[in-house]
Amino acid sequence: MKSFNPEHLRNLEASTRRHFLKEVAGGIGSFALAGLMGCGDNKLMGNLLGENPMAVRPPHFPGKAKSVIYLHMAGAPSQLEMFDYKPDLQKLHNQDCPPSLLEGKKFAFIRGVPKMLGPQARFEQKGQSGAWISENLPHLSSIVDEVAFLKAVTTDQFNHAPAQLLVHTGVPRLGRPSIGAWATYGLGSENNDLPGFVVLTSGGKTPDAGKSVWGSGFLPSVYQGVQCRSEGDPVLYLSDPEGINRELKRSTIDAINKINGHHFEEFGDPETATRIAQYEMAFKMQISVPDVMDINREPEYIHQLYGTTPGQESFANNCLLARKLVEKGVRYVQLFDWGWDAHGDSAGNAVDIGLKDKCRSIDRAATALILDLKQRGLLDQTLVVWGSEFGRTPMQENREGKQMPFYGRDHHLEAFTIWMAGGGIKGGTTWGETDEIGYYPIQGKVAIHDVQATILNQLGLNHEQLTYQFQGRPFRLTDVAGKVINEIIA
Amino acid sequence: MNQLLFPKFKFSVVGVVVCLAGLVAGSCSYLQPKVSFNEEIKPLINKRCITCHGGVKRNGGFSLLFRKDALDSTESGKPAIIPGDAEHSEMFLRLTHSDPEERMPYKEDPLTKQEIDLIKRWIDEGAEWETHWAYLPPKSDGSPSNKKSFSGFFDFNDFIQNPIDDFTYAAMEANDLEPSPEAEKNILLRRVYLDLTGLPPSADAMKRFLTDDRENAYELVVDSLLASNSFGERWASWWLDMARYADTKGYEKDASRTIWRYRDWVIQAFNQDMPFDQFTIEQLAGDLLPSPSNEQFIATAFHRNTMNNDEGGTDDEEFRVASLIDRVNTTFQVWQSTTIGCVQCHSHPYDPFRMEEYYKVMAFFNNTRDEDTEGDFPLLREYDSVQSLQVNEIVNWCRSKNQKDGDEVSLFLRTLEPKIHPHRCDKFVNGSLMDNKWIGIRNGGSCRILAVDLTSKSHLLFNYWTGHKGGSFRITIDRPDGPILTAGKLEPTEGQKAVTVPLDLSKLKDGVMVRDLYWHFFNTSIPADRSVCGVEWFVFQKPLPLADPVVSAKYLNLVNAKPLSTPVMVENPTEFRRKTFVFERGNRLVHGDEVKPEVPAALNPLPKGATADRLGFARWLVHPSNPLTARTIVNRFWEQLFGQGLVTTIEDFGTQGEQPTHPELLDYLAIKFSVDYKWSVKKILKEMVMSGTYRQDSRRTDERDPSNRWLARGPRVRLTAEQIRDQALEISGLLSRKMYGKSVMPHQPDRVWQTVYSGESWQTSAGEDSYRRGVYTFIKRTSPYPSIMMFDGSSREVCLVQRVRTNTPLQALVTLNDPVYMEAAVAMAKCVVNEKSPIKRIAGIYQMATHKQVSMATLEVLADLYEEALLNYQSDPEAAFKVLSCNSDSAPEAALSVVALAVMNLDEFLTKE
Secondary structure (H helix, E strand, C coil), X not given: CCCCCHHHHHHHHHXXXXXXXXXXXXXXXXXHCCCCCXXXXXXXXXXXXCCCCCCCCCCCCCCXXXXXXXXXXXXXXXXXXXXXXCHHHHHCCCCECCXXXXXXXXXXXXXXXXXXXXXXXXXXXXXXXXXXEECCCHHHHCCHHHEXXXXXXXXXXXXXXXXXXXXXXXXXXXXXXXXXXXXXHHHCCCCCCCCCEEEEEECCCCCXXXXXXXXXXXXXXXXXXXXXXXXXXXXXXXXXXXXXXXXXXXXXXXXXXXXXXXXXXHHCCHXXXXXXXXXXXXXXXXXXXXXXXXXXXXXXXXXXXXXXXXXXXXXXXXXXXXXXXXXXXXXXXXXXXXXXXXXXXXXXXXXXXXXXXXXXXXXXXHHHHHHHHHHCCCHHHEEEEEECCCEEEEEECCECCCCCCCCXXXXXXXXXEEEEECCCECCCEEECEECCCCCCEEECCEEHXXXXXXXXXXXXXXXXXXXXXXXXXXXXXXXXXXXXXXXXXX | CCCCCCCCCECCHHHHHHHHHHHHHXXXXXXXXXXXXXXXXXXXXXXXXXXXXXXXXXXXXXXXXXXXXXXXXXXXXXXXXXXXXXXXXXXXXXXXXXXXXXXXXXXXXXXXXXXHHHHHHHHHCCCCCCCCHHHCCCCCCCCCCCCCCCCXXXXXXXXXXXXXXXXXXXXXXXXXXXXXXXXXXXXXXXXXXXXXXXXXXXXXXXXXXXXXXXXXXXXXXXHHHHCCHHHHHHHHHHHHHHCCCCCECCCCCCCECCCHHHHHHHHHHXXXXXXXXXXXXXXXXXXXXXXXXXXXXXXXXXXXXXXCCCCCCCCHHHHHHHXXXXXXXXXHHHHHCCCHHHHHCCCCCCCCCCHHHHHHHHHHHCCECCCCCCCXXXXXXXXXXXXXXXXXXXXXXXXXXXXXXXXXXXXHHHHCCCCECHXXXXXXXXXXXXXXXXXXEEEEEEEEEEEEECCCCCEEEEEEECCCCCEEEEEEECCCCCCEEEEEEECCCCCCEEEEEECCHHHCCCCCCEEEEEEEEECCCCCCCXXXXXXXXXXXXXXXXXXXXXXXXHHHHHHCCCCEEEECCCECCHHHCCCEEEEHHHCCCCEEEEECCCCCCCCCCCCCCCCCCHHHHHHHHCCCCCCXXXXXXXXXXXXXXXXXXXXXXXXXXXXXCCCCCCHHHHHHHHHHHHHHCCCCHHHHHHHHHHCHHHHECCCCCCCCCCCCCCCCCXXXXXXXXXXXXXXXXXXXXXXXXXXXXXXXXXXXXXXXXXXXXXXXXXXXXXXXXXXXXXXXXXXXXXXXXXXXXXXXXXXXXXXXXXXXXXXXXXXXXHHHHCHHHHHHHHHHHHHHCCCCCHHHHHHHHHHXXXXXXXXXXXXXXXXXXXXXXXXXXXXXXXXXXXXXXXCCCCHHXXXXXXXXXXXXXXXXXXXXX
C-alpha cells in the first residue's frame, strides 16, 4: 500500500487497539522508561539499554527555545549581494585586487591577480533597526526587526564538505555527531510518534558532505537525523509491503508484541520490553509521519504565505513542514537547500543572475516561517537559524587565472553572514562588522563554534557540559572552543 | 571490582613483624596496611587533582602524571611532595590549608578527612607510583588464585568445562552467585552457529545435533564451524569496522574506490587461521617483508582505508596528514586499547604518554608514498597470467644486469612507484595545477618541479593526455631559460598514456645532481585558453630497462596496462623521505622539534633487531613483552561472544577505562592466545565457546546482576545488522553462498544516493548478487546502506571498535517493510505449504526461523493472525497476488507469508539467546 489516507488510518488505529497492549505497555513503564539518562554520563553503555533514549530530559538551565529550525544554504550564498552592504567595493569594481589581500592566502579557485567585484544588488535600510538588506530579499526586508544578524562569522575550511562538517559537527572531518544529534541526546524528544531530529532537503541534491552532516557520529544511532522526503516514502521503509493493509499490519504488530510479551516474562530481558514499545511507535510513525508530511490540508492562506505547492520537493514546502514538525514537538529540524555555489562559470552560478533566482526561491518561505511561527505563538520557543558553510570573496573569481564568463565569487572564509530569529534571540540587532570591502571582520568576529555554543545555549544546554565519553575521553560539539554570543541574546 | 581476585590491601610483611613486636610493648602504629597507589591514590588523583595538575595543565608547575614530575621542583622552587615526609610536603599542607585561596582543590569542595589521611599515609610511606595494570605484562599460572575445592549443593561438574570456568566460577562465588544450567541444545547450537559463522544452523544440522548422543557432539560441531568458509565472513565483518573498510573514498566527492581485495584478504586470513601476529605484521607492514607477495601487499590496504579528499582545491598535504593521524590513532585503538589521539595536542591528561611520543610513533608511519591523490596511489597492480610472465621476464632480465635495479623495476611494474605527483610543482606560468590535481599548462607556459634527484637517472616517464595534434614539451634545468634536459612531442592520446624520453645529463656539468627543473609546454594550434595536455604523474628513471628498445617497449606496454589495482602501502625511497616534526598544539603547520621513530616509554621497548620502520613497529606490537595487544584482542573476542568485554571499555585500557571484571581470566586468555596457541584465533575462540560459561542458559532468573558482569548466565544480545539480514535470507533459502569479489548492491530504496558531483549511482545487482551476505554489500561512506545503518552498522569513516546496540522504531520499519524480508517470508511460506494442516505449517515456519518447538501460547497468537490474514486474502485475491510477487493469488500462501513476516520480527529471532 503506497498511499495513506490519514483520516481513515487514524480511525482504524483507535478501533483496533487491543486490550493486551495496555497491559504490556504498563509493564514497559517500569522497565523501559525507568530513570533518566544524565547528560555526559554514559560510562556504561548499559545505561542506555532498557531506557527510552528519547525520553525528555531536563536542560542544564532553563532554555528559551524548545526547538531549532536550521536553514542551511548549501554551496555558500554571497553575503555581499544579500546582507553585507559595501558601497566602497563598488568603487573598486573591476580593479586589480591589491596584493595585500592575496599574500599568504590560499583560495579554492582564484589564481594570480583577480579583479575586485562590486555588489551586484541594491541595498536599503529597513525596519526600526535600520538593518541593511538587499533587493534580492524583499520579504525578509519586512521583518528585519525580528532578526539578529551576525555579519562577521569566520571559518577555516574553504571547501564545501569539510566546511559543512565544521558547521554541523564541530570538526571538518567525518565521524562526529551533528548538532541535532547532540540536541536530542541532551534533551530527548517531546513527541513519541515522530523522530526527534528531522532533516528535509531541497535543491535536488543532498549537501556536499552527505548524510554525515546529520549523522550521530559516535552517539548511539537513535540520535541521528531522520530524513523525511517529499517524494517516495517520507521515511525509508515507512510504507507497508505490497498487499498488506493497515488492519493486517496492526494485527501483525499485535501478534509480534503479544509473543514478545510472553518472551519478556520468560527471559526478563529489558531489551524485549523496549522492542515492544518501539514496534508500537513504528506503527504510529507510519501514520504520523505521512500525516505531518502532508501539506494538502493546510488552508489556502498558508500556501499563499509560504508560496508552497503540495507534492514537490521545495524549500518552501520544507519551511512549512518545519513549522508543522516543531508544532508537534520535534526537537530539531534541519533544512538543506542545495545550489548556492556562485563561481560564475554559468548563468545559474552568477551572483547577478542565478543568485537572484535562488534568493527568490527562499525569501518568501523563510519570511513566512517566522511570521507563521509568530502568529502561532511558537516563535519565542523556536530558534530559527539561517546560514551556510562560508561566504564569497569580494574579488571576482578567475579560475585557473582565466576570466570567467559570468560574475562569480570564490569561497571566502574570513567573514560571512548568519542570522537567527526567535528562541530568545534579540530581534533587530546586528553584531559584527567587516571592513569597507567585506574582506576581514573589524568588530564582533565570531567563530563557528561560537554559533554552535549559542544554539545550544538557547536550548538550555551548556556546550562545555554536553559531553559524551568515546575512545576514552569526553567529546563535545565545540571541541575545545566556543563562546556564547551574548550580544544577540534577548 | 572483585576484591577476592584483586586484593585491595597489600600487607607489608615488615610492618606485620614490627607490629607484632610492637604489640608486646603495648602500642602499634603499623596496624594499617600499606596504601595502594593504583586502587586508592590514582583514582583520587584522577578525580580531584589531575585536571589542573596533569598532562594538559600543570598549574604551579606541579603535575601528578609521572612520579619524576611530581617530585620535581615546582614554580615555588620546592618540590610539592617529599617522599616519607607528608608534614613538610606542600601537597599535603595545601589540602588542609585554612586559607580558602590556598586550600586545594582550588575553589572546589575539600577532600574528606579520610581522603586526606590516605594521601598523608601514602606520602609518608614513600609516595610510590605503581604501574597501571594494563601496562604490566599479563601473568597467569592457569587457574584463579583463590580456586576453591568447589563444594555445596550445586553440581559444578556440569558447569566446569575448561579453565575459563574456574575463573568465572570463583568470581560468581565471591559475589554469591551460581552458574545457570546449560542452555537447551537447540538454543546452544543456534548461538554457537551465529557466533562462529554469523548464520543460523540449517534444519538438517539442527536435527543431526539433537540426535547426536556422542559425548563430544558439541565439540565436533564447533570444529566444523571453525573450519567452514562462513567463519571468515563473520569475523571479517567484525574486523572491517576496525579497519574502517569502505568502497568509497569519503569526503565530498566520495567516489568509489576498488579495495575489495583487502576485504577478501581478511576473510581468507581468518579462514586459514593466520596467526594473529602474522595477521598484524602483514597488515601494517606486509610491503616491507622480504619479497612481499601480492597478498602481503593487499594486506597493507588496512591503512589505505583512510579517506581521500578529491574535492577541487583541497590541499593534498592537509589530507595526507589527516590520514596519517588516523593511522596512528587507529593502530593504537585496534591493538592497544589506547586513546593516543589526545596526545596530538598535549601530553595525555591521564595516561603515561607524552606529546612528543605521539609524533615519534607517527614517524613510523610518515614515510609511505600515498599523498591524497585522486588516483589513490600507490596501487598494487595484479596482472593477468600472460602479463605476469612478461613482468617476470623483464624483471629477470634487469636483475641479471643489476640485482638492485632489477628489484626497483619489479616494484615499479607492480606499483608504479616511486612516482612524482603534480602537486609537487609550483611557479605556474600561463597554466595551473588543474583542480589541484593535474598539470595543465597552456601554449608557452611552464611550471617548476622542485628539487629532483637526477643521480643515475636516464629517462623521464610520464602519464598525460591530450586530444590535440602538434603538442610538444621541453624541460630546462635551474631556470625557465636554462639548459635543456629533455624535449619531445605530445602525440594525441586515447585516454591517458605513459611515454618515455631520454634525458641529456651532459648538461649537468657541475655534478650537482639535485636540481629544480622547469617544464614547458607548447601547441600553437590550440585556443589560447586551452591546456596543451594534462599530466597525472611523472618519474625520472634509471637506464634499466628503458635503454634497451625491445625491452623498453614491453615495459611501456605493461606500464600502460590496466590490471586490477588496489590501494596499498609503499615505503618512500631515500630521495622521497619525509622528516617528522612535533606539531605544536596539534597544528600541522607549526613545526616543533624533529623526531625519529620511537615507541612510547611506558610500554615495552622496540625488540632487539627490529628496524625503526612500520615493520619494526608491527613486530613490537606482537612481541611477547607488549602488555596490551593480546589482552586487547582476547577482550574483543570475548565481547563478540558474550556481549561485553571483561574490560567493558573495550576501547580504553587506560586509567580512565574500567578495571577488568576478571583480571586473572583476562591474563589467562591473553597468555593462552599469544603463547600456548601461538596467536591462533580459531583455538582461542574454541576455548571460549567450549567453556561452561558460554554454554549457560541466558534466562535472567534474578535481579542481582542485571548487566551480567559476573557471567552467571549465558549471553543474550541483539544480532548485528549483517546477521539479521543474512539470517532472514538463510532460513528462507534465498542466501547466496558466493564468496569474494566486487562489492554488491542489493535492493535499496530509490533516491537514497544523491551525491554531489560524482555521477555514480546505485545499480541494483542482478541475480544471486542481490542475496549475498552482508559483508559483501557496497558501503558508501556518505550514504551507507540504510538498513545496515539502522541496525548500528558503521559508516566506516573512522575506526569503530564496538557497535553501540540501539533499539529503535526505524529498525522495526526495516524488518517489517524492507522488501527483502517480505521476499524471505514468501519463500518460507513456500517451504511449508505441503505440510498437512495450517497449524503444522505455522509451527513449521516458527521452527524454521527460531529452531524451537512452538509453544501453545505462541501458536495461538500466530494462528489468530493466520486466520485474519486468510479471511483478508480470500476476500481480496489481488492483495494476495501482490504479496506473492504476482506469482499466485493463493490466500493460504499469502496468509502464511504474513505469519512468516511476523515471526521474523520476533525478539527471539532478532536476538542471540
